[in-house]
Amino acid sequence: MLINLYSKCGLLDSARKVFDEMRERSLVSWNSMIGAYTRNGAEQQALSLFMNMHRQGNPFSEFTVSSILCACAANRDVVQSKQLQAFVIKVSMEINVFIGTALLGVYAKCGLIRDASQVFESMPEKSDVTWSSMVAGYVQNELYEEALMLFHRAQMMGLEHNQFTISSAICASAGVAALIEGKQVHAVLCKTGFGSNSFVASSLIDMYAKCGTIREAYRVFSSMSEGENVVLWNAMICGFAKHAHSTEVMILFEKMKQLGLQPNEVTYISVLSACSHMGLVEKGKRYFDLMIREHNVLPSVIHYSCMVDILGRAGLIGEAYDLIVRMSFDPNASMWGSLLASCRNHGNLELAEIAAKHLFELEPDNAGNHILLSNIYAANKKWDEVARTRKFLKESEVKKERGKSWIEIKDKVHSFMVGERNHPRIADIYFRLDNLVEEIKKLGYETDIKHDLHDVEHNRKQELLRHHSEKLALTFGLMCLPPVAPIRIMKNLRICGDCHSFMKLASSITEREIIVRDAYRFHHFRNGCCSCGEFW
DNA sequence: ATAGGGTTAG
Numbered sequence: 001m002l003i004n005l006y007s008k009c010g011l012l013d014s015a016r017k018v019f020d021e022m023r024e025r026s027l028v029s030w031n032s033m034i035g036a037y038t039r040n041g042a043e044q045q046a047l048s049l050f051m052n053m054h055r056q057g058n059p060f061s062e063f064t065v066s067s068i069l070c071a072c073a074a075n076r077d078v079v080q081s082k083q084l085q086a087f088v089i090k091v092s093m094e095i096n097v098f099i100g101t102a103l104l105g106v107y108a109k110c111g112l113i114r115d116a117s118q119v120f121e122s123m124p125e126k127s128d129v130t131w132s133s134m135v136a137g138y139v140q141n142e143l144y145e146e147a148l149m150l151f152h153r154a155q156m157m158g159l160e161h162n163q164f165t166i167s168s169a170i171c172a173s174a175g176v177a178a179l180i181e182g183k184q185v186h187a188v189l190c191k192t193g194f195g196s197n198s199f200v201a202s203s204l205i206d207m208y209a210k211c212g213t214i215r216e217a218y219r220v221f222s223s224m225s226e227g228e229n230v231v232l233w234n235a236m237i238c239g240f241a242k243h244a245h246s247t248e249v250m251i252l253f254e255k256m257k258q259l260g261l262q263p264n265e266v267t268y269i270s271v272l273s274a275c276s277h278m279g280l281v282e283k284g285k286r287y288f289d290l291m292i293r294e295h296n297v298l299p300s301v302i303h304y305s306c307m308v309d310i311l312g313r314a315g316l317i318g319e320a321y322d323l324i325v326r327m328s329f330d331p332n333a334s335m336w337g338s339l340l341a342s343c344r345n346h347g348n349l350e351l352a353e354i355a356a357k358h359l360f361e362l363e364p365d366n367a368g369n370h371i372l373l374s375n376i377y378a379a380n381k382k383w384d385e386v387a388r389t390r391k392f393l394k395e396s397e398v399k400k401e402r403g404k405s406w407i408e409i410k411d412k413v414h415s416f417m418v419g420e421r422n423h424p425r426i427a428d429i430y431f432r433l434d435n436l437v438e439e440i441k442k443l444g445y446e447t448d449i450k451h452d453l454h455d456v457e458h459n460r461k462q463e464l465l466r467h468h469s470e471k472l473a474l475t476f477g478l479m480c481l482p483p484v485a486p487i488r489i490m491k492n493l494r495i496c497g498d499c500h501s502f503m504k505l506a507s508s509i510t511e512r513e514i515i516v517r518d519a520y521r522f523h524h525f526r527n528g529c530c531s532c533g534e535f536w
Numbered sequence: 537a538t539a540g541g542g543t544t545a546g
Contacts, residue, residue: 134541162542167542171543
């Protein structure tokens with residue numbers, strides 16, 4: 001059929017011309033044309049053609065409805081997806097596998113994951129696509145644990161995994177940053193032979209990088225033929241950037257250009273963020289220029305955000321502010337946040353107040369911004385302002401997110417929070433941590449309270465800082481892991497300066513490699529030094 | 537004949 005031939009080549013206009021010139025149109029002709037629009041990203045045309053079809057009194061089938069559901073998924077419209085389900089039930093099509101699968105996909109894409117899972121569980125017949133759609137749906141909604149549970153459930157039912165379920169499960173492992181899960185899925189993958197699939201491989205690279213095992217990520221990358229897939233390269237470059245391996249970022253970037261691969265907007269995000277983490281101002285400016293002039297990539301708000309970060313961290317705060325004002329986008333919270341942090345590090349009160357004013361509007365519930373500004377006031381000895389912030393925070397509902405760290409030991413994840421004593425071996429952990437602190441003090445370490453953002457009294461502050469969650473996780477790692485194993489700790493917030501100094505000294509005194517992933521990136525501590533070179 | 541999954545991003 002000509003319509004399908006044209007639509008497979010992406011020639012929608014030609015397909016439509018054939019459709020319009022047909023003297024008689026069967027149900028299949030209508031379905032083919034609607035499907036052609038849906039598959040080629042022309043969802044609105046698919047919908048309006050369906051309206052025409054319906055208005056002219058033509059009958060429709062399950063084929064028509066599943067295409068329409070797929071077209072509507074792109075709209076991510078909550079009300080519309082509910083209406084669609086009502087429609088599906090009205091025309092008694094809910095037991096069709098294709099329709100059920102498409103419907104759960106629509107719900108998942110709208111964020112209605114409970115509805116998606118209800119559709120999934122109530123389907124009398126499920127195909128492999130139904131299973132992979134549901135696993136993917138959980139991943140899209142950041143419910144990684146549930147995605148992995150469903151993946152394992154499929155396996156236990158004796159269903160065979162395909163590249164779709166596997167790549168989603170790998171993404172889920174990356175999402176929880178749990179190496180043990182990721183390795184399990186990788187083992188499943190090895191038995192299937194989908195390892196050369198680029199979707200699978202790029203999520204695998206990303207997973208290993210996010211789990212703190214950058215060498216393993218590189219091994220996967222090297223095992224792939226040097227094809228022309230930009231996403232594979234982006235995943236690897238991004239991994240190196242997260243791990244502060246900026247030399248490797250630059251090398252891979254040059255190598256991909258040599259191979260004739262065009263870096264795209266994602267490549268440049270990683271390259272620029274590598275520059276920002278390493279304090280490479282001139283290089284950053286050069287790449288920003290190269291991106292526009294040589295690779296025709298229009299800088300997005302994210303690229304500008306990276307540049308603001310590069311300039312601000314280097315102390316060029318005025319220049320960073322000018323860039324925010326000059327660009328044609330509305331500045332976002334992360335940009336103002338980056339500027340505010342730079343103002344604190346380089347002591348610029350005037351721009352700090354401007355950045356904070358915007359942040360308070362954009363993120364009224366983020367207590368961290370208020371505390372950051374208050375710290376800047378304190379550094380400038382503006383005690384009235386400090387007291388005002390303190391009072392505001394006490395009276396308002398805004399709370400700082402609590403620090404949490406976790407570590408994988410064998411097949412279990414152990415998590416720690418300041419002030420919480422839920423862990424079965426907590427007394428022992430505190431005892432050993434206090435000993436470690438005493439040892440490290442002999443090397444000249446002093447608890448440094450200026451890094452702490454808690455709004456509490458000073459002596460209490462010192463006590464909390466002493467037991468920050470990453471220190472608890474480290475102590476537990478030292479207690480449980482074999483002497484040569486690197487200690488990998490994950491943390492939900494940015495690591496504070498005190499813990500950073502602490503980790504450096506701890507890596508030297510214990511002769512261990514310590515890897516801490518904070519909210520932004522990885523720090524590799526070894527022999528008293530950190531890979532971030534104090535830029536973070 | 538015509539239908540429903542998956543990758544990288546501050």
